[in-house]
Amino acid sequence: MVAGGIVVVSTVQLLRRWTTFDQLVTAVNTCVLPAGTSLVNLTDGCVCLTVQAETLSALTTLWNLYQDGTLERRLYNFFVTDEIKECAGGETVEVNVSIEEEEYDKACRELINEARGNSILLASHLNSQKKLDLFWLK
DSSP states (O other): OEETTEEOOOHHHHHTTOSSHHHHHHHHHHHTSOTTEEEEEEETTTTEEEEEESSHHHHHHHHHHHHTTHHHHHHHHHHOOHHHHHHTTTSOOOOOOBOOHHHHHHHHHHHHHHHTTOHHHHHHHHHHHTEEEEEOOO
């Protein structure tokens, strides 16, 4: 769909290269994300990937890749295929990645507390706080 020069690509279009969601997850984890992080969810609309970091080091690596533009380039190279470019009808395809610093800070605190042995107190919040949403693909 083209709207005012912006091409919106659906999740279905992105998933065409893989037979199953698990295949996509494995491919993203292997080809895009740093070690110690994993794709845990993909939602439609403006495509949103939810990534979970297992360690503070992995989270810091993900944040650094985001800040220096490497994560955005990896996602572009991974998802923007010739088919997607054809859907754009010659228009430039952009991938825009956004990780909120507040979410990053929360995830850092949770991982630090977990490393200190406070995981019992934080168990109900741990899963949501260690996950970061990446919003992208215009």
